[in-house]
Amino acid sequence: MTTTEQTDTQAILAVLDEVHAAIAAGDAERALAAGAPDTVAFTLAPPLVQPSGSPGEAVAGLAEWIASFAAPPRLAHREPTVHVDGDVAFVHTLTSMSGVKGGEFTLWFRSTYGLRRVDGRWLIVHQHESVPFHMDGSFRAAVELAP
Amino acid sequence: MTTTEQTDTQAILAVLDEVHAAIAAGDAERALAAGAPDTVAFTLAPPLVQPSGSPGEAVAGLAEWIASFAAPPRLAHREPTVHVDGDVAFVHTLTSMSGVKGGEFTLWFRSTYGLRRVDGRWLIVHQHESVPFHMDGSFRAAVELAP
Numbered sequence: 001m002t003t004t005e006q007t008d009t010q011a012i013l014a015v016l017d018e019v020h021a022a023i024a025a026g027d028a029e030r031a032l033a034a035g036a037p038d039t040v041a042f043t044l045a046p047p048l049v050q051p052s053g054s055p056g057e058a059v060a061g062l063a064e065w066i067a068s069f070a071a072p073p074r075l076a077h078r079e080p081t082v083h084v085d086g087d088v089a090f091v092h093t094l095t096s097m098s099g100v101k102g103g104e105f106t107l108w109f110r111s112t113y114g115l116r117r118v119d120g121r122w123l124i125v126h127q128h129e130s131v132p133f134h135m136d137g138s139f140r141a142a143v144e145l146a147p
Numbered sequence: 148m149t150t151t152e153q154t155d156t157q158a159i160l161a162v163l164d165e166v167h168a169a170i171a172a173g174d175a176e177r178a179l180a181a182g183a184p185d186t187v188a189f190t191l192a193p194p195l196v197q198p199s200g201s202p203g204e205a206v207a208g209l210a211e212w213i214a215s216f217a218a219p220p221r222l223a224h225r226e227p228t229v230h231v232d233g234d235v236a237f238v239h240t241l242t243s244m245s246g247v248k249g250g251e252f253t254l255w256f257r258s259t260y261g262l263r264r265v266d267g268r269w270l271i272v273h274q275h276e277s278v279p280f281h282m283d284g285s286f287r288a289a290v291e292l293a294p
Contacts (some may be wrong), residue, residue, distance in 0.1 A: 040239055042229070042257040046279045046289045048241060053172070081187070083231035083261055083272065090261040092187055094195055110189040110196070112275040113257045114230055114237040125230065126179045128259040130277030132193045133288035140281035141288050142193045146248045 008122075009082040012089050012115055015122050016077060026072040035124045036116070042128040044109060073099030075110065078147060087117035094147050095129070107131075107147045138145035152273075155269075156229040159236050159262055162269050163224060173219040175209035182271045183263070189275040191256060220246030224258065225294060235266035241294050242276070255293045 001009070015034045022031035032055070041050040053061070066072050080093035091113040098106045114126030134140045148156070162181045169178035179202070188197040200208070212221050227240035238260040245253045261273030281287045 012267065042239070042259070042277065042279075044279055045282045046292060048255060048279065048289075048292050048294060081273075083235050083263060085235035088230050088232035088235050088237070089148065090235070090237040090259075090273065091188070092261065092275065094170070108195060110275060110277075112189070112237075112273065114259070116230060126228075126237065126259065127241065128257060128275050128277070130257075130275070131280065132189075132191060132195065133278065133280070133290070135192045139288045139290055140196075141286045143280075143286055145193060145195050147195060 005084055008084045008089065008117075010035075012082050012084065012091060012122050015115070015124070016080065016091065016113065019124075020075040020077075023062075023066060024072050024074055028059045028066060030034060031062060032058055034122070036118070039124055040126045042130070044129050044131070068101060070100035073097050078136055089115045089117075091115070091120070105147075107143055152231055153183075155231045155236065156263075157239060159229050159231065159269050160227060162262070162271070163227065163238065163260065166271075167222040167224075170213060170220055173213055175206045175213060178209060179205055181269070182274075185263070186271055187273045189277070191276050191278070215248060217247035220244050236262045236264075236269070238262070253293075254290055283290050 005031050019034055037055065037089050037138055043050055075095060075097050077093040077095050080091050082089060082091050093111050094108055095111040096106055109131050111130055112128040113124055115122045116125050131140045134142055158252060166178050184202065185199055190197055196240055222242060222244050224240040224242050227238050229238050239259050240256040241255055243253055243255050256276055256278050259275040260271055262269045263272050279289045281289055
């Protein structure tokens, strides 16, 4: 890996960590600061693609989601892999989310991020989060898996 | 978009189309030719991350999957978006899969690809496919959605 790649990789991972730190602090606006205005999000919840609302709507939606937990959930990436060249990058990783909603839980899911550097800042332009589903005819989401 | 980006975008989309054409032809080895040996796959089916077996195992696994349908399934991307700079690219899109297994069905899912250009060839180094799941307490995979 070149020095440039190493520097960019660190900057990209810092952006992703900042999002988790902001969520843990219950700060929806700060969590969305690294997102491009037209980011394309494939989330754990339906629909297939999140509709791109106004920035205000996005902040309100995330704040409502954070408030649905007894305390802000804690998210962490496990050994994220970064591929970067020039101003385009993608990251894949497993992610854990721990929180209290009803009971205490930890959910492991897969995360892929697509980023672009715009005016010197890495922005998340695409995010894909998921769990697989069981192919035994039950169509149950596999929320019980762990690495 | 620069001419280079346009050329790279066309080359990347051709790689993805080639995979679908190979699956439609029932040719597992050809379908996997665009995959890097150490590609990291987050698939519709568990586990969270597909174990990276030998190339022979990968071909056998895909051939078995294709053979589980009455005829090879047909896959198509819907308006894929490509981000590329230098030798790194990512693509996000919705994908339809139509086939006959039990009954006739069409499944819509989200796809993200990460690619690297190695020795002049675009290789798929990461693939993430998923449907969301219902947050109504049922944990049902949302296999009934369409764009």
